[in-house]
Structure formats: structure tokens, C-alpha cells
Amino acid sequence: MPIQAVIFDIGNVLIEWQPERFYDAVIGEDRRRAFFDALDLHAMNDDVDRGAPFRDRIYAEAEKHPAWRDEIRMWHDRWSDMATPAIDHSVRLLRALRSKGVPVFALTNFGVETFEIGRAAYPFLDEFDRHYVSGHMRVIKPEPLIYDMVEQDCGIAPGALLFTDDRIDNINVAAARGWQTHLFDGPQGWADRLVAEGLLGEKDAQ
CATH class of the missing domain: 3.40.50.1000 (HAD superfamily/HAD-like)
Structure with a gap:
């Protein structure tokens, strides 16, 4: 046809779209691996892709995981540095x-x-x-x-x-x-x- x-x-x-590459550059590969292993970041991102409010969804996740608060917030605050x-x-x-x-x-x-x-x-x-x-x-x-x-x-x-x-x-x-x-x-x-x-x-x- x-x-x-x-x-x-x-x-x-x-x-x-390479979040891992961004985090490797900012926090180092070892900490990035630990970060991605500790949280289901792709599920969080899927919620945003389904229409959840971007900042609210990311910041709420950050509050659930205070040990990773700064790193999680980067998903919102520095998103444009990942999508490039x-x-x-x-x-x-x-x-x-x-x-x-x-x-x-x-x-x-x-x-x-x-x-x-x-x-x-x-x-x-x-x-x-x-x-x-x-x-x-x-x-x-x-x-x-x-x-x-x-x-x-x-x-x-x-x-x-x-x-x-x-x-x-x-x-x-x-x-x-x-x-x-x-x-x-x-x-x-x-x-x-x-x-x-x-x-x-x-x-x-x-």
C-alpha cells in the first residue's frame, strides 16, 4: 500500500534524550548508577508524559526521597540540558x-x-x-x-x-x-x- x-x-x-549522560556529567557515573537503581525515574517521567503537571510531579517525588532531592529536582530544573x-x-x-x-x-x-x-x-x-x-x-x-x-x-x-x-x-x-x-x-x-x-x-x- x-x-x-x-x-x-x-x-x-x-x-x-539521554538523562544518564546528563547525570554522569553532573554527579558522576557511580552516583548516577546508584540514583537510577534506587528510584524508578522512568515511571515518574511516564506520569509526566501522561499529562501530570511537570513541576508538581517531579518535586513531589523529590520530597519522597530526601537523600536524592537535589538530583530528582534536576529532572525538572535542568530538563532542557537532558533533551539536547x-x-x-x-x-x-x-x-x-x-x-x-x-x-x-x-x-x-x-x-x-x-x-x-x-x-x-x-x-x-x-x-x-x-x-x-x-x-x-x-x-x-x-x-x-x-x-x-x-x-x-x-x-x-x-x-x-x-x-x-x-x-x-x-x-x-x-x-x-x-x-x-x-x-x-x-x-x-x-x-x-x-x-x-x-x-x-x-x-x-x-
Whole structure:
């Protein structure tokens, strides 16, 4: 089935998201490992991605764990230092697709407030034809409901959607619904896929 829209994840596809790298630089790898072992930080972040108020959720977690209060608060106070830098080649691919008239959507696990911070830092996040942001939708990948919500909203058959994401669990649920998928492991592989699908020429994909 011909592809009618291309869907990008954002974290680690268009913007690097590496909290471990940030904490390694700030508190050292040994303390970071102890920190991540002691707390379920990704569950905390999932709550934000589901729409929980960003500062309130992080600061409440910090009060539960006074030994790690400063480190937990950094998840809020220095979030923009974790969500960096942009993956420039992927941004070029986004723009190349749009220049060819290919509809391009974002499907991302992002909090309401964090997405606004991201938009301010990375204007290309406003260049999508449609945004599917988990914080506004109140459901996160890889829960099937979020994929169903995308299908219902865009009205495009699953087999005509091409979706890239860096997490295999997110990819597997989309593929099970009939979406065409690409596990993102770097922008060059994604560029090659877009060329192979006939959506971009080789020069466009550079």
C-alpha cells in the first residue's frame, strides 16, 4: 500500500534524550548508577508524559526521597540540558519530506509542559502537519489506544502509515496494527528507508 503519511517519534529520533549522560556529567557515573537503581525515574517521567503537571510531579517525588532531592529536582530544573542536541540529519529529513508534499506527523511521549519547552528550543517541532503528544492525549506509547487515536484522527489506513521510533516495543505495537515501521538506529538508516520507499531522492535524503 502506498505511504500516505510519515510519522516521527521525537526523543532519540529528532532530539537526543539521554538523562544518564546528563547525570554522569553532573554527579558522576557511580552516583548516577546508584540514583537510577534506587528510584524508578522512568515511571515518574511516564506520569509526566501522561499529562501530570511537570513541576508538581517531579518535586513531589523529590520530597519522597530526601537523600536524592537535589538530583530528582534536576529532572525538572535542568530538563532542557537532558533533551539536547537536535539530530540535524533527521530534521533535514523531516523538512525534505514536507518539501515533497508528504504529510508528516509527530507521535511522541512528551509532557504538556515539556513539549512547550521543546518547542521553544527547537522550532522545527512546529513544522509537523499533525502533533500527537501523549501529555495532551493522556495515554502513552506503547499502549494500543494511542495508535488507535492517531488512526481515528488522521483517517489514514494503518498500512499507509510509515512510523519510525527508537524503541522496539513502540514499533511492535504499531506493526501489529498494520503500520509500516522502521526501528530508528540512526538518521542514515532512516534516510535509506525513505529513499527505498520512493518518498525522497538520494540527494534529498542527505
